[in-house]
Amino acid sequence: MSDTQTPDTADTAFSASPGEQLRSERESQGLSVTEVAGGLNLRPAVIRGLEEDSYEEVPVAAYRRGYLRAYAHLLGIEDKPVLDAYRARFGGEEVERRVTPVQIARPPSRLGAWLFRLVTLLVIAGLIGLTLMWWQSRGGNKPPGIGDSSPVAVDGLDGTTTTITEPEAPVVGEAPAESLPPLPQESENLGLVEDASALAEEPAEINTDGALALADGEPETADEAASEQAAVEEEVAETSASRRQLELTFNEQSWTEIFDANNQRIFVGLQEPGTTASVEGEPPFRLTVGNATGVELLWAGDSVDLRARAGANNVARFTLGD
Secondary structure (H helix, E strand, C coil), X not given: CCCCCCCCHHXXXXXXXXXXXXXXXXXXXXXXXXXXXXXHCCCHHHHHHHHCCCCCCCCCHHHHHHHHHHHHHHHCCCCHHHHHHHHHHHXXXXXXXCCCCCCCCCCCCHHHHHHHHHHHHHHHHHHHHHHHHHHHHCCCCCCCCCCCCCCEEEECCCCCEEEECCCCCCCCCCCCHHHCCCCCCHHHHHHHHHHHHHHHHCCCCCCCHHHHHHHHCXXXXXXXXXXXXXXXXXXXXXXHHHHCEEEEEECCCEEEEEEXXXXXXXXXXXXXXXXXXXXXXXXXXXXXXXXXXHEEEEECCEEECHHHHECCCCEEEEEECC
C-alpha cells in the first residue's frame, strides 16, 4: 500500500481564513479600508481586525458573525464560505461575554420623603414669618388705596417735613372759565366764509398735456422687457438647480459613494435593487459606483453612461461636472 494520503476536501476549502477571503475580494474590487468602514458604519480598526482574523475589537461572537456576513454582502459575494471558514478555525474558541448584573438603587423610604416635605414647609413658614416681622418693624399697616386722598408727608433734603395734599378733582363736564378760549367775532367769521366761497367759485385748471402725449405716443415696452428678463433668470436658475442634483436608479445591488466640490460626502451606502436616490450638492462631483452596469445616473437632465466608465472590476470612479 502507498503511504500517500489524499488531502481532505474540507481542509482545502477552508485553507483561506475568513479575513483573507474578505481582504482578497476587497483588493480585487479596488476598495480601501476606509470606504468599506464607511459603507458598514464601522470603525476602520474593526475592518482591519476582521481581515487579520483578530477579534479583539469585537469580543461578542454573535457580532463577529454578523460583521463578517455584512462585509461579504457589501463586496457582493456569498457569505457561506466566509462563515464556514470562521467556524472551522474559531468556532471552538468562541466565548460569549458574560453580562454584568445591574445594581438597582432602592428608592428612598417614605420616612425620608416625609421629612423632606416637613423641612420644606418649615423653611417656607419661617420666611413668611420673617417677612411679616420686617413689615411690622417698619410701622407699616394697610397699604394706601387708589382713592385715598389723605395728605402725604415727604422728608426734604434739609431735614424738614412737607405735607402734600392732593387737590380736588374737577367735576366732569365743567371747566374753569379762565381755560376756555374766547369766541371769534362776527366780522372774523364773515371773512372766513367769504374766502371759502371765493375758492369754490374759481375753476380748477387741469393739465391734460401729459395724458394727450401718452395717448399719441407708442406703447411702452418696459413690461415686455421685464417679463423676458424674468424668463431668462428663471431658466438660468432651473439650469443651475438641475446641475446640483443627481438622480440614481439601482437595478442591481451596488455600493455607491459621492463627494461634492466642498469635499463633503453627500451619499454613501449599499443600495438594494429597485431603489432610487436623489442627491443634491455643489458640482463637480466625485463618484465611486460599484456594480456600475446595474445603475442608471441622470445629471442636468441627461443620462450618464456608467458602463463606459466602469473598470475591470465593474467599479466606476470618475468626476462629473468639471
